[in-house]
């Protein structure tokens with residue numbers, strides 16, 4: 001049986017797991033040279049991984065115009081090709097970037113930029129509409145964001161987008177977008193190590209989907225960082241910005257985070273799950289509104305992550321055991 005979820009009040013149905021397309025954008029940086037990608041990736045492998053995901057029943061893909069300064073959208077568009085209408089495509093706007101130097105240069109929260117950015121995303125994705133369009137400025141001014149929400153309503157009317165969301169961890173900001181009739185979701189950080197009860201409450205009250213970024217705690221929950229794995233220099237985790245938690249100063253994963261990953265291993269790997277699949281199963285058990293969007297960079301990761309769909313959520317007893325172990 002297919003395991004699906006609905007994007008809030010939009011009624012748009014997606015596989016309960018989406019694929020996050022940040023890493024497949026390849027390397028890019030900010031004006032100060034801070035890496036913003038996940039290091040080098042192979043485009044052919046990225047395309048094969050997306051095809052594998054499609055074959056395994058994944059119908060939801062999340063990207064952003066800025067990932068790889070346009071490259072992620074291009075790769076996703078190329079991989080989907082004629083199968084585009086079989087899936088739900090989410091992308092984001094709000095950042096400024098130069099694809100020639102693969103460098104970002106700030107943000108733009110004007111309605112004029114919204115239109116320009118959408119036109120460019122449609123071209124890169126090779127499509128005539130975006131299913132879920134997301135504001136990518138997490139801390140944008142709420143009053144200015146209300147103008148963007150209203151502009152999104154116009155775009156829905158024109159058939160250029162089907163629904164919209166704000167990518168933010170702040171429930172008060174998400175609530176501003178939720179006032180728009182075609183707001184369908186909020187994208188926010190949620191994983192077994194980083195709960196977000198207030199945001200989930202808002203999703204419940206406002207009938208929004210909770211699209212979960214960093215569902216694997218940026219790789220920590222896969223269990224493979226236990227041996228202080230070294231990360232390449234173009235990988236954002238090798239020089240973590242202030243908002244990126246769990247990777248310490250870049251010399252290796254934070255021991256306190258690894259200890260919690262270790263403590264959860266047995267309960268998450270019940271039912272024949274891998275640690276990665278267990279982390280996704282926790283999200284589905286946490287709320288009926290969650291749609292995790294784990295990142296990937298290989299066919300093997302695509303298969304393991306999509307394979308979690310068959311195993312479904314943790315049981316209520318396993319969920320309670322997780323909370324007991326973490327003393328929440």
Ligand SMILES: NC(=O)c1ccc[n+]([C@@H]2O[C@H](COP(=O)([O-])OP(=O)(O)OC[C@H]3O[C@@H](n4cnc5c(N)ncnc54)[C@H](OP(=O)(O)O)[C@@H]3O)[C@@H](O)[C@H]2O)c1
Pocket residue numbers: 019020021022023038062063092136138167187212213214215216217218219220222224276293294295296297300301302304305
């Ligand atoms: N502000 C925003 O809107 C925002 C911010 C962050 C993320 N996102 C979205 O959320 C998506 C996912 O979040 P995230 O990128 O922060 O991280 P994540 O999903 O928590 O972790 C993804 C990383 O874990 C590793 N991984 C994935 N599957 C694996 C497997 N089966 N086995 C071993 N390792 C595996 C891969 O990196 P390695 O192989 O290098 O370890 C992968 O890039 C992004 O792609 C993006 O679409 C949005």
